Amino acid sequence: MRNIIDMTNDAAARAADPRFGRDGLNIVVATNQESSLANAERVAIAYGRGDPMSLPGMAIAVKDNIATLDMPTTCGSRILSGYVSPYEATAITRLRAQGAVVVAKTNMDEFAMGSSTETSAYGPTHNPVDPARSPGGSSGGSAAAVAAGITEIALGSETGGSVRQPAAFCGVVGVKPTYGRISRFGLVAFGSSLDQIGVFARSVRNAAIATYAMAGGDLNDSTCADVPVPTIPEPVEAYRGRTLDGVTIGIPAEYFPPSLDADVRARCDVAIEVLRGLGARIVDVSLPHTELAIPVYYIIAPAEASSNLARFDGVRYGPRAADVMDLREMYQATRSRGFGTEVKRRILIGTYVLSHGYYDAYYKKAQSVRALITRDFDAVFGSGVDALFTPTTPTPAFKIGAVTDPYEMYMSDIFTVTANLAGIPAISLPIGRVGGLPIGGQIMTRHFDEPRMFHVAAALEAALGGEAHA
Amino acid sequence: MAVTETDIRKIADLARLSLADEEVPAMTAQLNSILAHMDVLTRVDTASVAEAGADAITSAIAVARDVKSGGAPLRGDAVAPFPMDATAPMLAPDSEDGFILVPRLSTHEDM
Numbered sequence: 001m002r003n004i005i006d007m008t009n010d011a012a013a014r015a016a017d018p019r020f021g022r023d024g025l026n027i028v029v030a031t032n033q034e035s036s037l038a039n040a041e042r043v044a045i046a047y048g049r050g051d052p053m054s055l056p057g058m059a060i061a062v063k064d065n066i067a068t069l070d071m072p073t074t075c076g077s078r079i080l081s082g083y084v085s086p087y088e089a090t091a092i093t094r095l096r097a098q099g100a101v102v103v104a105k106t107n108m109d110e111f112a113m114g115s116s117t118e119t120s121a122y123g124p125t126h127n128p129v130d131p132a133r134s135p136g137g138s139s140g141g142s143a144a145a146v147a148a149g150i151t152e153i154a155l156g157s158e159t160g161g162s163v164r165q166p167a168a169f170c171g172v173v174g175v176k177p178t179y180g181r182i183s184r185f186g187l188v189a190f191g192s193s194l195d196q197i198g199v200f201a202r203s204v205r206n207a208a209i210a211t212y213a214m215a216g217g218d219l220n221d222s223t224c225a226d227v228p229v230p231t232i233p234e235p236v237e238a239y240r241g242r243t244l245d246g247v248t249i250g251i252p253a254e255y256f257p258p259s260l261d262a263d264v265r266a267r268c269d270v271a272i273e274v275l276r277g278l279g280a281r282i283v284d285v286s287l288p289h290t291e292l293a294i295p296v297y298y299i300i301a302p303a304e305a306s307s308n309l310a311r312f313d314g315v316r317y318g319p320r321a322a323d324v325m326d327l328r329e330m331y332q333a334t335r336s337r338g339f340g341t342e343v344k345r346r347i348l349i350g351t352y353v354l355s356h357g358y359y360d361a362y363y364k365k366a367q368s369v370r371a372l373i374t375r376d377f378d379a380v381f382g383s384g385v386d387a388l389f390t391p392t393t394p395t396p397a398f399k400i401g402a403v404t405d406p407y408e409m410y411m412s413d414i415f416t417v418t419a420n421l422a423g424i425p426a427i428s429l430p431i432g433r434v435g436g437l438p439i440g441g442q443i444m445t446r447h448f449d450e451p452r453m454f455h456v457a458a459a460l461e462a463a464l465g466g467e468a469h470a
Numbered sequence: 471m472a473v474t475e476t477d478i479r480k481i482a483d484l485a486r487l488s489l490a491d492e493e494v495p496a497m498t499a500q501l502n503s504i505l506a507h508m509d510v511l512t513r514v515d516t517a518s519v520a521e522a523g524a525d526a527i528t529s530a531i532a533v534a535r536d537v538k539s540g541g542a543p544l545r546g547d548a549v550a551p552f553p554m555d556a557t558a559p560m561l562a563p564d565s566e567d568g569f570i571l572v573p574r575l576s577t578h579e580d581m
């Protein structure tokens with residue numbers, strides 16, 4: 001019982017360490033030591049009387065767009081400065097029921113719009129592996145929290161790769177579950193048909209435990225599926241040996257273009273051979289509409305965002321502009337002062353593609369192509385392929401400030417957005433380093449086939465051993 | 471389909487955003503650059519997608535909904551308390567008798 005309180009004390013102290021705050025790596029944006037310790041005491045009592053828990057005393061860090069009661073939820077935006085939610089996300093409630101203790105809120109791209117954690121109103125987060133580089137984004141703070149050892153597990157959110165891409169950049173495991181696996185209640189909406197809460201962890205096993213702790217139907221989110229939650233996988237040792245016998249893994253040609261970074265390709269080639277050595281049958285496959293994923297995503301996500309972010313108007317949310325004459329001017333002044341440049345840019349794109357005269361050409365067309373992208377996956381999985389293996393990102397972590405063209409930044413999501421568009425689960429795990437920078441490998445499976453995804457990932461993780469971080 | 475500065479001002483107004491005059495040229499150029507990458511979609515044959523959009527929605531949202539029950543899970547038609555840890559006065563800067571007070575704007579008519 002003492003141990004749970006000590007663990008929380010230690011994690012809360014790390015979260016409050018100035019090296020991780022605004023003047024340091026800028027990972028942590030809020031803590032509440034008093035509340036964390038009070039929660040730890042409650043967990044310790046429940047655990048002491050024998051309540052079953054999968055994460056007793058596990059300290060977690062939470063992305064700043066997931067609602068918590070005892071710390072602000074600001075989405076890295078001025079417009080939500082100081083906002084404290086009156087209710088808690090279902091995912092947080094469920095993790096707390098399993099004994100987890102929230103010790104920090106983490107930095108993020110404003111409203112999750114970005115791939116580098118540079119668009120945050122709090123300023124950029126620095127990658128613990130190399131502070132001159134970006135941790136990726138938008139959940140860069142949570143990825144960095146796990147990489148820096150502040151917590152073993154952290155929550156992020158995905159709309160187009162915002163967990164997997166930073167996981168790859170920071171050298172940790174990142175999971176995007178099936179759309180509908182985890183309730184979005186309490187996750188501030190960005191692109192509602194794409195958003196999912198995801199998990200960062202140091203190991204596949206811990207990522208799986210946290211994913212399943214949050215999973216399951218929720219009457220507060222009608223898109224959350226009431227499907228059985230799988231049981232926790234066996235310890236990693238169970239995945240050693242020829243544990244992928246009978247598993248067919250597809251290698252999609254479109255994820256290995258000639259432009260792919262040579263070091264990333266080399267690390268992926270090693271991982272593929274390791275998978276083969278574990279008994280997997282490796283087959284070449286094609287997902288022909290992959291190159292259309294970025295254009296489709298950057299129509300659908302901003303369209304949904306332009307609608308979702310209408311609520312931040314100074315009436316329902318946000319510090320209200322005072323020096324105005326009428327209501328319309330108040331809305332405009334509040335929103336223009338509260339939102340940063342990338343958020344404004346995406347609201348404008350979204351408003352444009354939904355506007356009269358352009359809806360069919362952009363939004364409707366994008367939805368149709370989204371269907372073709374989904375069919376690509378259906379066809380491959382229908383042909384007997386159990387899982388797909390790809391690089392997570394086209395390059396290792398880039399330097400902060402190095403990518404200035406918005407579309408070039410969008411392209412860093414090229415290998416991750418497809419899973420969000422199709423709604424399938426995907427995981428990124430470390431498969432080695434080049435020049436000290438982590439490289440991520442991605443495994444994707446059918447809808448709700450997280451057990452297979454974790455099985456392949458855990459087998460690869462166990463077989464790579466120390467190679468994954470060397 | 472090039473976007474003009476006039477378009478940008480109109481879209482910004484629809485989105486309840488005000489752009490400073492000096493912001494408009496840069497934002498126009500950026501949107502045109504981004505939208506140029508979207509034009510590749512016009513060349514894609516989507517005739518096989520029976521009802522545009524519906525299929526895509528099916529894939530992502532309805533797969534989640536329909537995977538077991540064949541329909542979206544609906545809660546019972548009964549009033550249940552919303553799980554909030556706050557009362558009305560905590561949710562707004564000013565309140566009176568349980569009602570939220572809002573600032574008076576010049577467009578409000580006298581009662």
